[in-house]
Amino acid sequence: MKAFAANNYLLRHARLEVRLIYTAFLGLVVVGMLTMAAFELYHIGPTPSRVAAYYRGGEHGGEMTFAKTFRELVEVTHFHAFIMGIVYLVLAHLFIASPLRPDIKRGFILLTFAGLFGDLLSPWLVRYVSAMFAPVALLSWLAEWIGFTAFVAVPLVEMWGAPARNRRPPE
Secondary structure, X not given: OHHHHOOOOOHHHOOHHHHHHHHHHHHHHXXXXXXXXXXXXXXXXXXXXXXXXXXXXXXXXXXXXXXOOHHHHHHHHHHXXXXXXXXXXXXXXXXXXXOOOHHHHXXXXXXXXXXXXXXXXXHHHHHHOOHHHHHHHHHHHHHHHHHHHHHHHHHHHHHHHOOHHHOOOOO
């Protein structure tokens, strides 16, 4: 972690062992992202009406569903706030150790956070305020997908795509 404190730390300069650990973590994140996509698209649904039916109750996949209870929303929010906060923190740290311009980094960091925050808030809005908030969930998912894809792809390219001549031993 000390290396991250250096202003000029780049992943391409990390030792092989460190790059292997980060790559394994990013691989697990990809598995998490794929299962997240399967849940969002298949179980909840890719349309505002399906999102509304999932949280407010109604017909979903030819079956009647009940509205999510306060307790169900608290459990999901509690778990996701903690685990997604940790995943976001680690991925964002890896992402900022890339040579992208600071304004691009800030844009992706804010976009991803907005997506995560919207993903936590939108079920509550859909369930207790109005089904009109269902597009917020879909936009939040899109922001998460764009952000997390960058958070995974950029570090991988930085670690493994940089020409060997640009690698220098860690200080």
